[in-house]
Structures are given as C-alpha cells and as structure tokens.
Amino acid sequence: DHVGIVEAYTTTAGAGADLEAVAIEAGANDFSPLTHAQNDDIPEGATGAHFVTDRTAVHAVSVWLKQHGWHVITSEIGYVAKQYPVLDDAHRAEVGEFLQEIEDHDDVQRVWAAVK
Numbered sequence: 001d002h003v004g005i006v007e008a009y010t011t012t013a014g015a016g017a018d019l020e021a022v023a024i025e026a027g028a029n030d031f032s033p034l035t036h037a038q039n040d041d042i043p044e045g046a047t048g049a050h051f052v053t054d055r056t057a058v059h060a061v062s063v064w065l066k067q068h069g070w071h072v073i074t075s076e077i078g079y080v081a082k083q084y085p086v087l088d089d090a091h092r093a094e095v096g097e098f099l100q101e102i103e104d105h106d107d108v109q110r111v112w113a114a115v116k
Helices: 019-026 055-067 089-104
Strands: 002-010 030-034 047-053 071-079
Touching: 002 055, 019 030, 019 047, 019 055, 047 055, 055 071
Parallel strands: none
Antiparallel strands: 002 047, 002 071, 030 047
8 A cells, every 4th residue: 555654752751651542632543562673763762653545644743753752764755565475484595685685776765575
C-alpha cells in the first residue's frame, strides 16, 4: 500500500505513554512502538513511534506531533507490504545479499522489500 510514514520520538515523561491516543489525535491510521534498537535516531530511553497515515495526511500528522513536543525524524510517502512471502533460511540469506547489493549501489536511495 502507498501510505504516509512518520517516525518520531518524545523525551517528555508520560507524553508518549498512550501511543494509540497520540496516533488518533495526530490523525494517523496506525502506529507501532519504535525503539533505539530499531532506529538509532531515537535516543535511548525516549518513547518512539512509527505512524502510518494517508498519503495526504503526512504533513498534518508531522505538524501535530511537533506542536505536542515530539521530534519528527522521518516524514515521507512510502510503502507498507500487504503480505510477506515465507522464506526458508537459505532463501532469506540469498534475498538479504541481493537487497544489500542493490542498497549499496550509488544511485539507490531507498529499497522497499516485503521481507521479515
């Protein structure tokens, strides 16, 4: 699906305690917690989140988050997989090597892949 993606974090105690409420208030369609281990732009101990929005709502969600003490680190239009193929370990390694080769190419800025 072609969607809006906003990743943000807050260091204010309690501000991100209820991520669902934050997502609803901001106008996002979906959310998931995001940690420093998943995105090193999020400081250790901060509350991070990955918000999925309509493509037309990316700016509005980003503005709302900024106005409410969140630091936006990603605000873009992107893709979310509808389904993920089942891969055994050998195929997963082969796909990983292939994707890494593509990502290492100078002309490639972003690789979207439906692999878990």
